[in-house]
Amino acid sequence: MEMNDQLHQQIVKLCEEGDRFAELQQVSEAIASYQRALELVPEPKEEWSAATWIYGTLGDTYFSIQNYEDAIHSLECVLNCPEGKGNPFLLLRLGESFYELGEFEKAKAYLYKAYQIEGYKIFFQEDDKYFKLIIELI
Incomplete structure (x- = not known):
């Protein structure tokens, strides 16, 4: 399946925003941007490669702030996404x-x-x- 370009661009923009926040050590803002991007991914999310990189980025970000429970949740989700395993x-x-x-x-x-x-x-x-x-x- 292919995501429409407009939706894909919105997701990319939110992820880039999250990356900028992460670089500035504004982790809660970064997480919020990544979560908004993930909300835009159509259901079932596990079928989209965008979900792979968003869940992965969330997991890594949670790990960086020692929030291991949320890191595990995100990283376990990514295992069901394309190329996650x-x-x-x-x-x-x-x-x-x-x-x-x-x-x-x-x-x-x-x-x-x-x-x-x-x-x-x-x-x-x-x-x-x-x-x-x-x-x-x-």
Whole structure:
């Protein structure tokens, strides 16, 4: 399915606005922009690639402010969207979010999936504790 151009442009504009807020460390405004963009995505949202990048961006943004519950919610939604299950960065963030909530078995599963797709380099910019959790699986 293809989204009409006008709707797509509105969504892109809101996401760009959210990105600008995020760059300025105005996280609540960024989240509000991303959520407004997501509201414009037609139902069922999981069928649209726009939902993949919006849910992913929301998940990463929530992770950045240590709101791990909302990060998990957004990142679990993205798994049902186009190309969501195979995105190593989104799997990494989901695993890290579960780790931070002490759900180590779920964390291990997602971190290992990210590793399987991307290898060790996905962990280069991350805290070593995440990679250490899966080292026994490698």
